Amino acid sequence: MFFLLTSFVVVAIPYVIERFGLRVRFGLFALLFWLFVFQFVLIFSIDALLQNFATSMPDLLESMLTTLGGFAFVTIGITPIITLVLAAAYLLFALGQWLFDRDEKDMPTPQRHFTVAIDGPAASGKGTLARRIAEAYGFHHLDTGLTYRAVAKVLMDQNMPLDDEFLAEKAARSVDLTKLDRAVLSAHAVGEAASKVAVMPAVRRALVAMQHSFAERPPGAVLDGRDIGTVVCPDAPVKLYITASPEARARRRYDEIRSNGGGANYEEILEDLTRRDARDMGRTDSPLKPAADAHLLDTTEMDIETAFLSAKTLIDQALAKNTH
Ligand SMILES: Nc1ncnc2c1ncn2[C@@H]1O[C@H](COP(=O)(O)OP(=O)(O)O)[C@@H](O)[C@H]1O
Ligand SMILES: Nc1ccn([C@@H]2O[C@H](COP(=O)(O)OP(=O)(O)O)[C@@H](O)[C@H]2O)c(=O)n1
Numbered sequence: 001m002f003f004l005l006t007s008f009v010v011v012a013i014p015y016v017i018e019r020f021g022l023r024v025r026f027g028l029f030a031l032l033f034w035l036f037v038f039q040f041v042l043i044f045s046i047d048a049l050l051q052n053f054a055t056s057m058p059d060l061l062e063s064m065l066t067t068l069g070g071f072a073f074v075t076i077g078i079t080p081i082i083t084l085v086l087a088a089a090y091l092l093f094a095l096g097q098w099l100f101d102r103d104e105k106d107m108p109t110p111q112r113h114f115t116v117a118i119d120g121p122a123a124s125g126k127g128t129l130a131r132r133i134a135e136a137y138g139f140h141h142l143d144t145g146l147t148y149r150a151v152a153k154v155l156m157d158q159n160m161p162l163d164d165e166f167l168a169e170k171a172a173r174s175v176d177l178t179k180l181d182r183a184v185l186s187a188h189a190v191g192e193a194a195s196k197v198a199v200m201p202a203v204r205r206a207l208v209a210m211q212h213s214f215a216e217r218p219p220g221a222v223l224d225g226r227d228i229g230t231v232v233c234p235d236a237p238v239k240l241y242i243t244a245s246p247e248a249r250a251r252r253r254y255d256e257i258r259s260n261g262g263g264a265n266y267e268e269i270l271e272d273l274t275r276r277d278a279r280d281m282g283r284t285d286s287p288l289k290p291a292a293d294a295h296l297l298d299t300t301e302m303d304i305e306t307a308f309l310s311a312k313t314l315i316d317q318a319l320a321k322n323t324h
Contacts, residue, residue: 003077004040010080011036014087028086036079042072114139114220114322115235116315117228120242121277121288122191123249123256125299125307126224129242132308133315134222142177142214144225144232145194147207149185150175152193162196165203172197172206177214188257188264188272195276198226199283208232208286226280229291237318240311241290244300246274 015033018025046069054062116133120126127143134141154171155162162168197203204227211232215221223232229239244252250270257264280288290296295314299307 007036007076007080008040011083014083014090029083032079032083032086036076036083039072039076039079043069043076046072112322113216113218114237114319115215115233116220116222116311117233117236117239117291117294118222118224118242119226119228119230119240119288119290119294120224121249121280122273123253124242124244125252125304126242128304129240129307129311130222130224132304133311136308136312137220137222137315139220139222140214140217142211142221142223143180143182144207144211144223144228145191146180146182146185147172147175147177147211148194148198148203149190150180151197151203151207152190153185155197156190156193162193163200165200168197168200169202169206172203175207175210177210188253188269192272192276195279199279199285201285204231204285226288227286229294230289231286234291237322238311238315239291239294240314241294241296242307243296243298246270246277248300249273 011029011033014029018027018029046065050062050065050069057065114137116130116139118126118130118133127145130141130143133139151168151171152162154160154174155164155168160167208227208231211223211225211228215223215233215236225232229236229241247270250266250273253269253273254264254266257269277288297307297310302310
């Protein structure tokens with residue numbers, strides 16, 4: 001009797017823990033518990049039957065009952081042993097999991113990244129502001145305009161048409177973000193050609209994929225272009241839309257070219273910029289427009305430092321929100 005009572009306790013405790021203590025249950029201990037109960041009932045009911053009715057029952061039935069009862073009697077000792085072994089294995093497994101989880105919690109969390117998205121028309125000051133922000137915050141910077149310029153440059157260098165989507169997509173896929181040479185790509189004519197290849201969806205798809213993964217670099221990235229806040233990084237915590245009057249922008253581009261020793265005509269530049277704005281704003285795929293949640297910054301009468309300080313206030317607020 002002592003053996004049966006101990007065995008009952010051994011099969012009942014894991015069953016109760018499994019039933020009421022575990023969130024994920026496989027029912028293994030329940031199975032063993034009810035098997036034990038079944039064996040117990042078999043032994044005692046067969047014993048009672050044989051004691052009272054053995055003389056009146058057919059021999060075959062009597063020997064079947066005796067075999068069954070004997071089998072239950074022999075195996076009832078195995079059930080608590082299996083339960084004990086399984087419970088020990090389960091305990092070891094749970095202990096391992098707990099140690100592993102604890103180690104994982106001690107591991108550094110994956111680095112966060114923060115994105116500043118800057119859009120705006122040609123020569124509004126996006127690139128200048130983006131570089132200043134990247135430098136101040138230690139973020140990576142990508143002038144996405146250079147990627148479209150790189151595609152245009154490949155086609156121009158090989159005398160290929162600028163409106164062949166197949167060729168342009170091939171050129172876009174070959175763009176290497178680490179090899180964008182601003183000095184070579186910043187030529188005025190390349191900007192004009194870039195806005196032509198930029199209307200092609202296949203080109204945009206290829207370049208946007210690269211830009212999107214660049215934006216995820218920790219600790220943060222500043223991207224400037226035409227569709228950063230709307231398409232490339234729609235979830236960026238800070239979005240800026242930089243504008244300036246066409247005249248101010250043409251003047252800046254003119255001064256820039258002249259100071260680099262190039263020849264330029266203000267009227268022609270103004271005309272080119274206006275045409276490029278119309279093409280960039282009028283295309284169907286990812287047209288230039290401010291994202292709904294972008295902060296507008298008109299730099300017509302604003303110097304570079306003031307523009308940076310306005311952006312800095314917004315970035316600091318967003319960073320403070322991000323860390324709390
Ligand atoms: N707020 C500003 N005031 C005056 N000049 C500016 C301002 N922002 C940028 N610039 C000048 O305008 C030119 C074009 O700026 P850039 O940043 O290259 O424009 P974008 O990237 O929008 O084409 C550069 O020579 C730059 O120094
Ligand atoms: N994210 C971007 C960036 C540039 N572009 C195209 O690429 C051209 C050149 O971009 P850019 O930023 O180098 O031009 P600028 O503003 O420096 O003159 C633009 O006129 C757009 O047509 C784009 O479509 N999407």
